[in-house]
Structure formats: structure tokens, C-alpha cells
Amino acid sequence: MKNWKRMLLSLTISAGLLTSAVPAMAAPQQPGVTVNNQAIKYSAGAPVLDEGTTLVPLKSTLQAMDIKLQNAAGDTIYAVVDGKTITLKSKLKVINGVTYAPIRVLGDATGYEVRWDAKTRTVILQSKTGDGGTQTSSVNAGRGFMWEVEANGNTVYLVGSMHIADDSFYPLRDEYEEAFAEADYLGVEIDISKAAGEDQQKLIMDLGMYQDGTTLKDHVSAETYAKLGEILKEAGLEPNALDAFKPWVAESTLSSLKAAKAGYEASAGIDLYFIQKAVERKIPVVELESYESQLSMFNDFSQELQEKNLRAALDNFEVLDQSVGLMAEMWKTGNEEQLLDLTNNFSTDAEYVKAMLIDRNIGMADKIDGYLKNGKKEEYFVVVGAAHYLGEHGILKLLEDKGYKVVRK
Structure with missing residues (x-):
């Protein structure tokens, strides 16, 4: 399971790739x-x-x-x-x-x-009382990760997301629903409900595909390319199905395919759950990042790092579903020690850590600082990847360094 933490990071840290269906290998069935x-x-x-x-x-x-x-x-x-x-x-x-x-x-x-x-891919309606079933209590719901920060009459709830999940994550604890019910704004990394939009899909194709006539085979080692072809063939796809795409797209596609086979999908993720509820409540959804910033980050990785990440996905492909299950259990139990261990040890590559964690955490902490300082007595419910919060470079530490008191809920 060498380097498996590098693969799993995207499940708790970056929303864009997992929800963009790149490339669209098969259209999902309607619910x-x-x-x-x-x-x-x-x-x-x-x-x-x-x-x-x-x-x-x-x-x-x-x-x-x-x-x-x-x-x-x-x-x-x-x-x-x-x-x-x-x-x-x-x-x-x-x-x-x-x-x-x-x-x-x-x-x-x-x-x-x-x-x-x-x-x-089914929406399940169950009567809470009567002949159709019994009330489902949230007492046994997943603990997850949520913190509260108050300042200047404003309140910000910070929720750690798993960007892919399944129905076993729900219902959420009452504390989540009660905090969200009072929120004036929902804050997310990016509004992933727009993933299928024309602009987002064009951006993915522009950044993720080779534009100079070369193919993936020209940019990775023969060993890496052969291994990718074997796995794609085992998945029922053509061995050259990803030739037009760069290594970072191939890596994300492999991770998404394996996670979906295990029953974990972005359509059940924590952030999309609250985006849907924000649409229903008609409250504004504010983005702490953008599709362009997230995709550009992956696209700007060095060729060496892109192949290293792809190779990690290939080498650990057979155990990814088991690893996702372990991460799901970590989220449901709200185990901070395990989350911190994942954050601290997912990679020894300085380029990767700086782009995926350090720089992005600074940007998001600054946005949250702005919410707390606006003096409008508003409540924000912020949902971003769980791995952004803990550790020396985590959002919680950055907010504490700015003088805020952060309380686990």
C-alpha cells in the first residue's frame, strides 16, 4: 500500500476533479x-x-x-x-x-x-413513522468534523468534507443540520453542482488534453504507460482510452473509477449534499476557490510529479477501494488523530505539499478571516475537504494565528 495516502488525499482535499467526470468514460444512469x-x-x-x-x-x-x-x-x-x-x-x-x-x-x-x-443511484424515501418504517435517529449518525469560530458578531462553522461518500454517511448529526438551518451563506471550495457546465467542461479539455499533437505515451515511461493500459483493459476500456489526456487527468480518472465501483460517489459527497440544500433554501453559495485555480494547480505540476502521482494510482489501484473504506470510517468516527496522520504523512514531495495544502490553506483561511471581520452579524457554513483543517499549515492553525478561538463541535 505504498503511497496510497497520496491517492486518498483527493477524496478529502480537492473537489474539482472528482466531480468533473474527466474524461466522461460513460454517462451515469439517471437516478x-x-x-x-x-x-x-x-x-x-x-x-x-x-x-x-x-x-x-x-x-x-x-x-x-x-x-x-x-x-x-x-x-x-x-x-x-x-x-x-x-x-x-x-x-x-x-x-x-x-x-x-x-x-x-x-x-x-x-x-x-x-x-x-x-x-x-436511487433516492430512498422512507416514512419516519407509521407503517412505512420507523423514525431514523441521528444519534448514531457519523461524527464527522465540524468546528465553530465566532468574532465581531459573526459565526463561521467549518465542516470537513469527504468529496465522495455513500448513503451510510446519512443522516448527518443534528448539529450539522441545526447550524446549516441558521446559515446566511454556504461556503465551499467550488460549486460542484456546476461541474457539467459548458465552461467547466471546456476548461478541463483545454487544460487536461494535449494541444500539440503528442499523446500520453510521449510523456510517461513505457512501464507506466503499459501498466495504465492493463488496468484500463481490466476495467472494460480500451488500453489507449486516456491517450489524449495528461497524467493528472489519468490519475484522477483511475481514482474516481475505483471509488465509484466501491459505491462511493461525488453525488453523495458532503459538500454536494449541502449545496443541494442551499439551492432549496435559496441562500447564496460562495466559493473559496475556483475551477480554474484547482485545475490549473494540477496542470502546473511538473512532469515528474504528474507521473509519480499516476504511478502511485497504478501501483495501489487494487487496494484503493479498501483504503476509501478506511477513510470513510475515519470520517464517521470523527477521528482527529487519524486525520492529522493522513495530512502529515500523505506525501514527502515538497512541490505537492505546497500546492495541495500550504498555498490553498492560506487562501481559504484569508477568505474565512474576511467573513469573520465583516461585522454584518452573519453566519457562514463552510464545507471544504477535511484534510485542509489540521496540522502546522492547516486552516485551524492559520485562524488561531490570526487570534481566533476555534472550538470543535
Whole structure:
């Protein structure tokens, strides 16, 4: 398992690559929906992913939930639940003549627990009480990582994310939901719900593909290229499937393929979970970084470092799914000692550490410092990769050096 920590760092530290589908090896299937273990069969329309939010045909979904739709207009839904008329505020969208709404809004507002099963790409609605099931308590929910900083009448909650996850991460602890419910802003590394946008995809192609007529084979050793071809073939792809792309794209693609096979996907990640909820609550999402800055960082790695990272992914490919499972357990138990060990020991390469951790942490800590100083009595809920927080160069230390008191929640 030599160098496996180098591979796993991207799961807790950098959102952009894992959610950008580079290159798009296969289009993901559209999500399904179950209500109390019964799959909904849609006759008109089907669930779709729209900027990270699962939208479902409104009328047929409510009918499957045993809820009567009275009317839907603008951003307001009127429905009858257990004989009582309720009003839901939600973003509505008409697709091919069918009215769609976010599934999480419908479920949360009508008394269902809403979960995501990454392995089957299914949204699961389960009754919290009654015949459909029992209330699911967050007492046994994952501890995760969250800290609080207060200054000048402002509050910033700092949440450590795993950018890929599965349904076992949910529901989150009540402390997360309560803090987010009061937030005026959601802060993230980048808004990954826009990953499929035309501008983001063009940027990936411009930076991640060779533009001079050469291919990956011309830039890595024969041994590395042969090993990559073997693994791609075992995965059911052509051995030259990544020839047009640079080593850093190939590395990310391998990690994402293996993690997805193990059931961990960006669609269930902690940051995307809160981005979806921010869209539903209609609160601003502010970015501490940008797609361009993250992708440019990887693209600016030296050729030697890019091949070293790719080689680490190849050498550890068979054990990556096991390693992701260990990291998931670390997050759920909220084990700071293990997180600090990962952060301190993931790489001995000075170029890698400076780009991935030191420089980015300084930039994000400065942004958070600005939130705390604005004097507007606002609350920020900031979600970035967990490995950014701890250690000598971590965000928490940088904030403490600026005079702030940081409290684990």
C-alpha cells in the first residue's frame, strides 16, 4: 500500500476533479426513486439530475407518496397530507411539459427520511413513522468534523468534507443540520453542482488534453504507460482510452473509477449534499476557490510529479477501494488523530505539499478571516475537504494565528 495516502488525499482535499467526470468514460444512469421500499414507475417523464439536484415529476411522485397535489404555480406547491393542506416553497421546472420539483424538498416537507444509495443511484424515501418504517435517529449518525469560530458578531462553522461518500454517511448529526438551518451563506471550495457546465467542461479539455499533437505515451515511461493500459483493459476500456489526456487527468480518472465501483460517489459527497440544500433554501453559495485555480494547480505540476502521482494510482489501484473504506470510517468516527496522520504523512514531495495544502490553506483561511471581520452579524457554513483543517499549515492553525478561538463541535 505504498503511497496510497497520496491517492486518498483527493477524496478529502480537492473537489474539482472528482466531480468533473474527466474524461466522461460513460454517462451515469439517471437516478431512481423508491417510497417505503417500492420503486416509483414513471409513465410521464423520469427523474433527472439538474446542477447536482435530483428533480422528479411532481404529480406522479406525490401520488406515490400518498399525497394529493392541489396546485403548483410559480415556486409554490399546494398539497394535501393526511387530510391537511400544506404549502411548499420549492424551485419548479417544466421539462417537456412535465412539472418537476426537488425530491429532497418534497420528502423533508412531508415527513419522509430522504437518503441516497450511490451503488444503485436511487433516492430512498422512507416514512419516519407509521407503517412505512420507523423514525431514523441521528444519534448514531457519523461524527464527522465540524468546528465553530465566532468574532465581531459573526459565526463561521467549518465542516470537513469527504468529496465522495455513500448513503451510510446519512443522516448527518443534528448539529450539522441545526447550524446549516441558521446559515446566511454556504461556503465551499467550488460549486460542484456546476461541474457539467459548458465552461467547466471546456476548461478541463483545454487544460487536461494535449494541444500539440503528442499523446500520453510521449510523456510517461513505457512501464507506466503499459501498466495504465492493463488496468484500463481490466476495467472494460480500451488500453489507449486516456491517450489524449495528461497524467493528472489519468490519475484522477483511475481514482474516481475505483471509488465509484466501491459505491462511493461525488453525488453523495458532503459538500454536494449541502449545496443541494442551499439551492432549496435559496441562500447564496460562495466559493473559496475556483475551477480554474484547482485545475490549473494540477496542470502546473511538473512532469515528474504528474507521473509519480499516476504511478502511485497504478501501483495501489487494487487496494484503493479498501483504503476509501478506511477513510470513510475515519470520517464517521470523527477521528482527529487519524486525520492529522493522513495530512502529515500523505506525501514527502515538497512541490505537492505546497500546492495541495500550504498555498490553498492560506487562501481559504484569508477568505474565512474576511467573513469573520465583516461585522454584518452573519453566519457562514463552510464545507471544504477535511484534510485542509489540521496540522502546522492547516486552516485551524492559520485562524488561531490570526487570534481566533476555534472550538470543535
